[in-house]
Amino acid sequence: MNHSEKPSIMLVDDDDLVRDSATRLLQEVGFDVVSFADGHDALAWLMTKPVDAVLSDIKMPKITGIELLVKIHANDPETPVILMTGFAELEVAVTAIHEGAFDFITKPYNPTQLIHILEKAVDFKRLRQLEKNYQADLEVTVELRTCELGNALRKVECMSREIIERLASAAELRDDDTGQHNNRIGQYAAAIARALQAPNGFIETLTLASAMHDVGKIGIPDSILLKPGALTAEEFDIVKSHASIGKDLLSGSSHSLLQMAASIAYTHHERWDGSGYPEGLKGDEIPLEGRIVMLADQYDALRNKRVYKPALDHATTCEIIIEGDGRTLPEHFDPQVLQAFIQVSSELEVVFSRLSQNGI
Numbered sequence: 077m078n079h080s081e082k083p084s085i086m087l088v089d090d091d092d093l094v095r096d097s098a099t100r101l102l103q104e105v106g107f108d109v110v111s112f113a114d115g116h117d118a119l120a121w122l123m124t125k126p127v128d129a130v131l132s133d134i135k136m137p138k139i140t141g142i143e144l145l146v147k148i149h150a151n152d153p154e155t156p157v158i159l160m161t162g163f164a165e166l167e168v169a170v171t172a173i174h175e176g177a178f179d180f181i182t183k184p185y186n187p188t189q190l191i192h193i194l195e196k197a198v199d200f201k202r203l204r205q206l207e208k209n210y211q212a213d214l215e216v217t218v219e220l221r222t223c224e225l226g227n228a229l230r231k232v233e234c235m236s237r238e239i240i241e242r243l244a245s246a247a248e249l250r251d252d253d254t255g256q257h258n259n260r261i262g263q264y265a266a267a268i269a270r271a272l273q274a275p276n277g278f279i280e281t282l283t284l285a286s287a288m289h290d291v292g293k294i295g296i297p298d299s300i301l302l303k304p305g306a307l308t309a310e311e312f313d314i315v316k317s318h319a320s321i322g323k324d325l326l327s328g329s330s331h332s333l334l335q336m337a338a339s340i341a342y343t344h345h346e347r348w349d350g351s352g353y354p355e356g357l358k359g360d361e362i363p364l365e366g367r368i369v370m371l372a373d374q375y376d377a378l379r380n381k382r383v384y385k386p387a388l389d390h391a392t393t394c395e396i397i398i399e400g401d402g403r404t405l406p407e408h409f410d411p412q413v414l415q416a417f418i419q420v421s422s423e424l425e426v427v428f429s430r431l432s433q434n435g436i
Contacts, residue, residue, distance in 0.1 A: 082108040083198040088118045088132040088144065105191055115139035119147055126152065129197040134161040134168065142175055149176050154204050156197035160185065170310050179297040200294055211329065256431040257376060258287040264372035267423045271416035281336050286369045288337040289344045292322030319345055319354045336365055344369040347408040367410040371417055374404065379428055390425040
């Protein structure tokens with residue numbers, strides 16, 4: 077963690093041994109820890125002093141971890157809450173996630189995993205705060221500095237780019253990839269948009285905004301997102317929620333860059349034939365940027381190794397996209413976007429090769 081001050085963690089557990097050992101561990105790695113045996117005492121503390129993240133046991137006598145989670149989020153929905161349980165039950169985990177838990181961990185916990193989850197939670201809250209500060213600063217700047225509009229707009233652009241780069245980096249940490257997936261998607265999308273003869277301004281915005289397509293994955297637990305085996309139907313529904321999470325993270329801005337980023341995050345899994353998600357949009361109901369990034373993301377997914385499939389070469393990938401293989405069908409793609417892809421497919425092959433060697 078590279079923070080100017082120690083991240084603050086609240087630990088809630090009625091087991092003295094667990095509470096003391098976890099406190100020592102977290103303090104040793106640089107966290108500022110405040111601990112409580114009772115959830116009501118923890119809530120009273122939070123009313124006067126916020127923390128970066130809360131780590132709580134699920135089963136406690138006076139107030140359960142899930143009840144504590146609900147009460148915390150009623151007062152401050154931005155604080156990540158990680159729940160600990162002694163039972164690796166999917167039903168418990170799914171309930172916790174549906175109630176807004178950031179993640180969960182089973183006891184006895186792996187210290188490295190615990191530290192990683194807390195670092196991720198701290199980064200998530202601080203990035204959300206950065207976005208809030210950005211929007212507040214934007215409103216103040218527009219209201220108070222109208223006479224300096226040119227300078228203000230330049231500052232907004234720099235701020236927007238920084239937010240996108242930071243959030244995209246946070247999302248990319250969740251992927252077992254070379255670290256260049258987002259860069260590749262941006263360049264694929266730009267090549268396709270040029271073939272469509274889109275305006276230069278659209279192409280420039282699309283190149284950067286498309287890096288945010290999977291930003292919502294920072295809200296999906298590692299235990300599900302990085303699961304080595306097949307997902308259950310409930311787990312897949314949770315993964316699909318990254319589209320809505322991404323939209324929520326990015327929406328509400330008056331800046332065109334973030335507006336397009338929100339649109340892409342929400343629509344890049346929609347399909348031309350209406351078989352996509354989250355809304356099952358069809359045809360021109362899907363914004364152009366979503367249609368372009370959907371195909372670009374599909375190309376990159378086929379080219380890379382996944383738990384359920386090997387990496388495919390360029391020729392095989394193009395054949396699947398153009399002719400279909402049962403799982404991927406040409407009907408999934410806007411016909412004009414598909415023709416543009418065919419036209420520039422050799423450019424995509426070059427981009428993939430250049431940005432897939434040692435992560436460079």
